[in-house]
Amino acid sequence: MTETNVKPFNLDFDLVTGLSKSTKSTKRHLSKMKGMYADDAAFAAAVQSGDPLVYEFYELDLPETSGNLLFGTSIVYPGKVGNEYYMTKGHFHTILETGEVYYCLSGEGAMLLENPEGDWDLQRFIPGQAVYVPPRYAHRSINLGTEPLVTFFTFRADAGHDYGTIETKGYRKLVIEKDGKPEIIDNPKWK
Numbered sequence: 518m519t520e521t522n523v524k525p526f527n528l529d530f531d532l533v534t535g536l537s538k539s540t541k542s543t544k545r546h547l548s549k550m551k552g553m554y555a556d557d558a559a560f561a562a563a564v565q566s567g568d569p570l571v572y573e574f575y576e577l578d579l580p581e582t583s584g585n586l587l588f589g590t591s592i593v594y595p596g597k598v599g600n601e602y603y604m605t606k607g608h609f610h611t612i613l614e615t616g617e618v619y620y621c622l623s624g625e626g627a628m629l630l631e632n633p634e635g636d637w638d639l640q641r642f643i644p645g646q647a648v649y650v651p652p653r654y655a656h657r658s659i660n661l662g663t664e665p666l667v668t669f670f671t672f673r674a675d676a677g678h679d680y681g682t683i684e685t686k687g688y689r690k691l692v693i694e695k696d697g698k699p700e701i702i703d704n705p706k707w708k
């Protein structure tokens with residue numbers, strides 16, 4: 518398939534659950550996130566006792582060209598590993614200069630962003646709020662509430678996902694619960 522012969526189509530995404538009836542999601546259970554949470558003992562215990570589903574999202578089967586857009590919902594479930602909120606792995610785009618847009622449909626949380634130059638930011642997700650991920654910023658969604666955090670995203674189809682940097686270096690910051698409230702702290706594992 519080339520970018521010129523993709524036909525118009527539509528897809529359903531539920532505004533509350535984020536789920537689609539017409540296409541299958543990709544699911545990430547906790548065991549797929551080894552080393553990403555600060556508390557290794559809490560991580561191991563949670564994997565042992567059922568390996569919970571942390572998030573799921575939709576990956577469209579479109580040609581990965583600069584003219585196509587990938588889009589879908591991302592659903593991060595509520596929960597914590599130790600005192601650290603459930604989150605996505607997070608990634609840079611392989612083509613670092615490509616941005617992305619997220620629009621929060623339901624739930625509450627935040628997007629943690631950082632670029633290779635060391636700038637970082639936490640942008641709040643509440644329903645109705647859009648967050649812009651500029652070129653060069655790694656992005657990770659974090660559920661800070663008690664309901665699923667549902668966002669709709671779209672980005673250039675050739676952008677690609679670079680997970681390696683986050684897997685080896687980690688994020689500079691992490692978000693934990695302290696006295697019942699989210700707090701941003703330095704990641705003790707950051708290299």
Ligand SMILES: O=P(O)(O)OC[C@H]1O[C@H](O)[C@H](O)[C@@H](O)[C@@H]1O
Pocket residue numbers: 574590591605606607608656657670671678
């Ligand atoms: O790729 P992760 O960090 O695991 O997050 C999962 C997914 O989240 C978002 O919805 C992005 O737009 C997707 O491109 C991404 O793959």
Ligand SMILES: [Fe+2]
Pocket residue numbers: 608609610617656672
């Ligand atoms: Fe992305």
